[in-house]
Amino acid sequence: MICCVTGHRPGGFHFSPEDGDNYLQYKERLYHSVKELLDMGYRHFITGMAEGADTDFAIAVLFYKKQYENVTLEAALPYPVQKKTASNTSLKEQILASCDCVTVVSDMYFEGCMQKRNVYMVDQADLVLAVWNGERKGGTWNTIYYARRTGKPVRYIMLEELDQMRLF
Numbered sequence: 366m367i368c369c370v371t372g373h374r375p376g377g378f379h380f381s382p383e384d385g386d387n388y389l390q391y392k393e394r395l396y397h398s399v400k401e402l403l404d405m406g407y408r409h410f411i412t413g414m415a416e417g418a419d420t421d422f423a424i425a426v427l428f429y430k431k432q433y434e435n436v437t438l439e440a441a442l443p444y445p446v447q448k449k450t451a452s453n454t455s456l457k458e459q460i461l462a463s464c465d466c467v468t469v470v471s472d473m474y475f476e477g478c479m480q481k482r483n484v485y486m487v488d489q490a491d492l493v494l495a496v497w498n499g500e501r502k503g504g505t506w507n508t509i510y511y512a513r514r515t516g517k518p519v520r521y522i523m524l525e526e527l528d529q530m531r532l533f
Contacts (some may be wrong), residue, residue, distance in 0.1 A: 368402050369411035369441075369486035371508035372418020372496030373524065391496075392421065394522045398494060399425040403433050411439045411486045413479075414457060418496035418505075423460045437465040443482035444474045483508040493517055498524040 412423040430436040493512040
């Protein structure tokens with residue numbers, strides 16, 4: 366069974382790694398979700414390799430890959446050379462080197478290539494794991510909406526719940 370991830374970049378989280386409790390709870394939920402999926406029989410995972418939820422998901426899958434048999438990780442890139450920044454280049458390179466396969470969805474960058482990558486991932490998957498802040502706009506929402514329209518089940522890690530916990 367195949368699971369892909371959609372989720373926000375760090376700016377969409379409304380909290381950061383420096384935000385201790387919220388970030389730790391998010392990471393715990395993400396790792397717990399990946400373990401649950403493995404226990405349910407999911408063995409192929411697809412990440413879009415964007416900074417934030419995608420790379421966090423990939424790291425969680427790679428962590429559990431050491432403990433479960435026949436686990437594969439696929440990186441779905443929107444175009445051959447994704448934008449590199451000093452903050453994420455080496456991490457992305459490490460993840461890509463650990464992937465079992467890399468799929469490049471478009472030959473070159475164009476407006477809409479990110480969504481084309483997201484459609485590819487949903488079309489390949491049996492389930493979509495969404496790390497979502499509840500906003501109905503942007504790439505994460507478009508991917509969730511596409512998955513729902515095509516009848517793919519979506520499991521959620523709701524970032525807004527973590528953000529609201531901080532108020533108590």
